[in-house]
């Protein structure tokens with residue numbers, strides 16, 4: 001009897017521990033799955049290590065749960081879009097192997113903007129592969145200035161998170177060609193001073209679609225950044241309303257979340273449930289709705305920032 005009671009007690013302890021575990025390693029109340037990776041689980045390193053997955057014939061997600069790293073195999077080697085940062089860089093490199101490619105074959109690392117969570121692993125992956133690292137002139141300078149200021153303030157980068165040395169400078173209208181793949185470069189500032197965007201053809205069962213990586217999908221830097229961001233959104237609405245596959249830089253976009261909670265991980269799960277059905281990543285309506293939300297959000301952001309600046313003047 002006594003033995004049974006102890007055993008029951010022990011079981012209860014185990015069950016409680018499992019429950020606590022379940023509560024900390026998963027979406028918090030009110031959070032969507034993708035959102036949890038940038039919210040309640042953003043510092044949960046093991047939780048961030050999700051399995052890599054195929055999105056299109058020529059696009060794989062190989063990043064941690066919160067930051068996208070897109071792998072684009074071509075007929076002449078690999079293109080990597082962003083790298084994530086430590087402590088995830090070896091994980092990203094392993095993911096590339098897991099989906100069947102050799103990270104030494106990376107020829108280009110295309111950065112989406114000069115923020116650490118996107119460029120942190122660039123120097124390490126370049127050392128491994130000899131890849132060229134591409135970014136706009138403005139964001140190369142922005143990245144270097146940010147790092148210099150951080151060092152001045154005694155908050156220099158952790159080992160492995162150093163900004164890469166300036167390498168390939170890309171401009172509006174450039175095309176980066178690797179084998180059968182052409183990446184067109186645009187500059188759409190507002191998140192950073194020179195956030196690039198990349199357009200390329202993606203394939204689903206060999207059928208071509210318009211793929212697009214918008215490097216800076218949320219405004220920063222007050223009225224000035226907000227105004228630039230709104231211009232970028234207006235340009236997207238005018239010239240890029242036909243994007244079919246939006247490859248976002250995060251699974252969840254903090255500034256303007258993807259409509260209907262359709263972050264990258266939700267789309268992944270829809271695809272996994274019905275692998276022979278239509279590919280949920282091909283969704284022009286979702287992209288156009290996001291542009292509308294981002295447009296309205298940018299107008300509000302500018303108004304709020306103007307009000308803040310005025311309040312600052314009258315105080």
Ligand SMILES: [Zn+2]
Pocket residue numbers: 113115191
């Ligand atoms: Zn950023």
